[in-house]
Amino acid sequence: MNANQPVIKAENLTKRFGDFIATNAISFEVYKGEIFGFLGANGAGKTTAMRMLCGLSVPSSGTAHIAGFDVYRQTEKIKRNIGYMSQKFSLYEDLTVLENIRFFGGIYGLSDQELRLKSDALIEQLGLQSEAKKLVGELPLGWKQKLAFSVSILHEPTVVFLDEPTGGVDPVTRRQFWALIYEAAGNGITVFVTTHYMDEAEYCHRISIMVDGRIAALGTPKELKAQLNESSMDGVFYQLARGAKNTD
Amino acid sequence: MVSVNNITKTYNKGAVKAVNDVSFSVDEGELFGLIGPDGAGKSSIFRILTTLLLPDTGTAKVAGYDVIKDYRQIRSSVGYMPGRFSLYPDLSIEENLRFFATVFNTTVEQNYHLIEDIYVQIAPFKKRRAGKLSGGMKQKLALCCALIHKPTVLFLDEPTTGVDPVSRKEFWEMLKRLKQQGITIVVSTPYMDEATLCDRIALIQHGRILSINSPQGIVAAYPGRLYAVKARDMPRASRVLSAHTPPINSYLFGEYIHVDGQGMGDRDPIELLNGILTQAGLDSIEVMPVIPTIEDYFIKLLTT
Numbered sequence: 001m002n003a004n005q006p007v008i009k010a011e012n013l014t015k016r017f018g019d020f021i022a023t024n025a026i027s028f029e030v031y032k033g034e035i036f037g038f039l040g041a042n043g044a045g046k047t048t049a050m051r052m053l054c055g056l057s058v059p060s061s062g063t064a065h066i067a068g069f070d071v072y073r074q075t076e077k078i079k080r081n082i083g084y085m086s087q088k089f090s091l092y093e094d095l096t097v098l099e100n101i102r103f104f105g106g107i108y109g110l111s112d113q114e115l116r117l118k119s120d121a122l123i124e125q126l127g128l129q130s131e132a133k134k135l136v137g138e139l140p141l142g143w144k145q146k147l148a149f150s151v152s153i154l155h156e157p158t159v160v161f162l163d164e165p166t167g168g169v170d171p172v173t174r175r176q177f178w179a180l181i182y183e184a185a186g187n188g189i190t191v192f193v194t195t196h197y198m199d200e201a202e203y204c205h206r207i208s209i210m211v212d213g214r215i216a217a218l219g220t221p222k223e224l225k226a227q228l229n230e231s232s233m234d235g236v237f238y239q240l241a242r243g244a245k246n247t248d
Numbered sequence: 249m250v251s252v253n254n255i256t257k258t259y260n261k262g263a264v265k266a267v268n269d270v271s272f273s274v275d276e277g278e279l280f281g282l283i284g285p286d287g288a289g290k291s292s293i294f295r296i297l298t299t300l301l302l303p304d305t306g307t308a309k310v311a312g313y314d315v316i317k318d319y320r321q322i323r324s325s326v327g328y329m330p331g332r333f334s335l336y337p338d339l340s341i342e343e344n345l346r347f348f349a350t351v352f353n354t355t356v357e358q359n360y361h362l363i364e365d366i367y368v369q370i371a372p373f374k375k376r377r378a379g380k381l382s383g384g385m386k387q388k389l390a391l392c393c394a395l396i397h398k399p400t401v402l403f404l405d406e407p408t409t410g411v412d413p414v415s416r417k418e419f420w421e422m423l424k425r426l427k428q429q430g431i432t433i434v435v436s437t438p439y440m441d442e443a444t445l446c447d448r449i450a451l452i453q454h455g456r457i458l459s460i461n462s463p464q465g466i467v468a469a470y471p472g473r474l475y476a477v478k479a480r481d482m483p484r485a486s487r488v489l490s491a492h493t494p495p496i497n498s499y500l501f502g503e504y505i506h507v508d509g510q511g512m513g514d515r516d517p518i519e520l521l522n523g524i525l526t527q528a529g530l531d532s533i534e535v536m537p538v539i540p541t542i543e544d545y546f547i548k549l550l551t552t
Contacts, residue, residue: 041412042383087410141286167410168438170285170453171543172550175499182483196412197439199502221503232502234413241414 005068007032007159007190008053012062013071015048022048024213025062030159030206035181035191037201040210041241046194047163049210053192054161055079067158080109083152083189086163090148093137097128100136101151108155122150142173146180153184160184162193166200178203201233209240216240249401249432250274250297255306257292257455266292267303268455274401274434274448279427281446282436283542289455290436291331294405297434298328311400324352327399329390331406337379341370341389344378345396352397362429363392366422384415391422395431402426404435408442420445440543451546458549463542470540470548472510475517478503479525480532488528489521496524499547506544508552509537 006029015023023045030036040046051057053066055075064071067081091100101119110118123132126146136144145165153160162181166174178200185191193204201207201221208218217224217240221233230236250273257267267289274280282290295301297310299319308315313322335344342356345367349356360367370388373381378389387407394402404423408416420442427433435446443449444463451458451466459466477498479485486505489498497508509517521535540548 041414042410044412164410168286168406170288170438170550171440171547172499173285178500196410196416198413199500202502203500237413238417241412244414 006030006065007034008036008064008066008192010049010053010062010064013049013052013059013064014061015045015052015057016060021213023052023059026210026213026215027062028208028215028218030190030192032158032190033185033188034206035185035193035204037204037207038192038194038210039201039207039237040194041244044210044241044244045213046210050161050163050192050194054082054084081158083155083157083160084163085145085148085152085160085165087145087165087167088163090144091136091151094135096133096135097123097139097147098132100147101154104151105154110155118154122154126150142169142176145169146173146177149177149180149184153189157189159190159192162191164194164196166195166197174200198233198237201237207233209237211240211244249276249278250280250308250310250434252293252297252308253306255293255296255303255308257289257296257301257303265455267296269306270452270455270457271306272450272457272460274432276432277427277430279423279433279435279445279447281443281449282434282452283438283440283443283449283546284436284452285438287454288452290452291405292455294328294330294403294434294436298326298403299323324397325400327394327397327402329394329402329404329407331409333386333390335378335386335390335393338377340375340377341381342374344389345392348393349396354397356396359396359398362395362398362426365425366395367392384411387411387419395426399431401432401434404433406436406438408437408439416442440541440546443542449542451542451549453550459545466542466545467540470545472508473517474538474540474544475507475509475521476501476504476534476536476538477507477521477525478505478532478534479530481530484528485525485530485533488525488530492524497548497551501544504538506538508548510552 008030011027012025013023014025026049038046052059052071053064055071055078059071066078069077098119101122102115105115123129149165166177181191206220208215224236228236228239252270252272255267255270258265284290296303296315297308299315299322310322311325315322345356366388370385408419423433448462450460486500489496489505498505507521512520518535522533525533
């Protein structure tokens, strides 16, 4: 893959469920090492779009390539080259920290040796040495989420998809989580993230805001605020999402 | 209307202290917020107050009734919307509502005025099964079901978690209207911006209450001054401030970095911050005093 090629490229990507168009001809590009915020109201079509980009749902029309792979024909290759975490699905609560790292690393095809090196490094980086043999279910949510993120990029994917990773997390841990995101992006991993915290929209390099299945705005936080003549991302979001029909 | 005295609740034979010596009271007609992250102990407090969980120690009263002795009276006089969607997924919107009204010996018609504002928004789908509703519609139906027996106190456990900013704003508008009808409301949320919409709030973390005050009172009680910093290269500015010795308490806050003015010595913080950033080669630097928010206060409590 050429370094200047977009890591995610969607063109007129569409998904219909019967008469309902959940994702309506969205087009955008995301580049290597970029933190791309994918915002929108509940019901705007974010999850549907994300499922197509992860190779989990076949588009009705349009095209998309992830890390150069086609979302129609190369879904298995896509799955090997991405990481995924969400507030809902993260780790196995009844496995220990170490077991979770080994399990997910193994699934992503890391060798035993790689796994040993990586799990030690990861546990040290997160300061979880004394928790390594504890069940994940016993960890506070913030730690779980930081661990889940680190596990999702253990296999050094090209892109990591984060679906509301910081929901319900305390304000200090939320910021530590973003420090991890910055580090990953600094190492060249492309980050595709959704959030309902508007201050977090400011931490993204570029963001898109979906309304009723379409991308209503796309740009840097600064550009969007200037375009819509708002002083905060909160204002930008309200202005765009207020008129939505598919809100739930 | 609600009084909680030294309530403690542990799980796993005392290994996990979910609620740790918590006391607070809520006045009649008040909109009271429990503000804190997941795992702070909010849900345990709600479950104790709605008589679904027994405290280890301490006492609590709701609408004049004791949560242990008078659980029957409490159950018929409070409304409770748990954090997890708990209606019957196989019943339609109107069936769920009628079911809850009947269980409480009333009818939908009798108290319709309480839910009308909210119900009209989901009425077009009243034949749809609750399990097939979108998140926002489920939330509105759950609120209707919690209100249909005209409770004196309404307990809402994280009603807006995972809800987008526009729908969250609408939900709080609904709460304001319910408050105007005289219903006492206790609500929890992990979103600090929603705290400002309550009459009074308790900030809670690790089972302990850190502070109880009006939102204005909390902000006014912020010790010292707070500054907002901006530069062209924000990630670098953030790194420079984090790496500074002596340490500076700084953190990202939307498009700015917030810096806690306390512990910065005798020098004017604005001058000092400008100096540090200029010396590090940053440009387009802005430094100005800002009014702290509840989130700033919470961060201060957690980090110092």
